[in-house]
Amino acid sequence: MNPTSMNPDRELVDAVLARRPGAFERLVREYQGLCWHIILRLVRQPEDARELCQETFLRVHQSLHQYRYESALKSWIGRVAYSIALRHLERQRLPLAEAASAEDDGLGLLDSVDDGFDLEAAWSDAQTRRDLHAAIEALSALQRSVLTLYHLDELSIAEIGEITGLAANTIKSHLFRARLRLRERLEPMLGAVA
């Protein structure tokens, strides 16, 4: 194979497996942000998240020879992080997702919006930003995680599916309901800003 046309994932994996100096550190640096987002959003406690992140990369190092390039390396590593965080939640008996309730529907909210909303004025209000942050934290672990992967890491629904093992429609439904719920919580805050 022409080395210049080599898949960057393969190049990095080969370098790690060949124990080239600095290769594994490069891999960790490349994917630590993604793993951190997945794990911290699921378990919420930074100390636990740091330990689980460490466990994730040691597991990746140990089982990298089993990676078969069937998905992107990013998705494979993300899946390791997700399953480690999930096991932690199970051990701590913490729920991954809340049971859907009638309020999740949000249909009543869809058409009840006033005109004349100033985005920049709302964003410049520190209290609104804090309230939004608190509203995101109050979502279920799964919704927080899916929202972060979609908005912050800019992963596609298909990529999130590879990491979480959830069907595309399920992910879409979580995104939809989480954003609707956040908007629902946003309305009273915006009344105060306006």
Next chain:
Amino acid sequence: MNTSHESDPAAFEREWQLQERALQHERARLDASADDARVSRYRLLARSLRQPLQETLPTDFAYRIAAMASAREVLADDAEQRFDRRLLQAAIGVFGLVIVGVIVWYGGDWLVPTSATARVGALLGNRWLLMLTACLAVSVMTQRVARGLDRDATSRG
């Protein structure tokens, strides 16, 4: 799960499109004044969701993890080498015992007729003496192999 898109798929699709449009506009940093109120609200959410998380990993995280992984690799290699050495010693021992067995059972028949003197022939024909000699040879051989492997490991380490 009975969600809005199951009870009213058209409403779900409209709202979903608003959410997605807000995300695209926010990513592209388009002027917000052209957006309608609902898209603007979702843009506020999208902006908040795009903010880096307050808690972060330590700056030397990658370096520390790589060092830990490397230390584990060295330990695993040592364990593997020790196992290999023991396996090789055991294989040599078994091989030696097989040779002893063969010599004990067939040695007398092979060596007596070809021996130059009857005395040597008689000595070689004694199975117990042959067994003792072969055992001594196996013992010396395995000790030498073990010493050689230890020397190799020390020079590598």
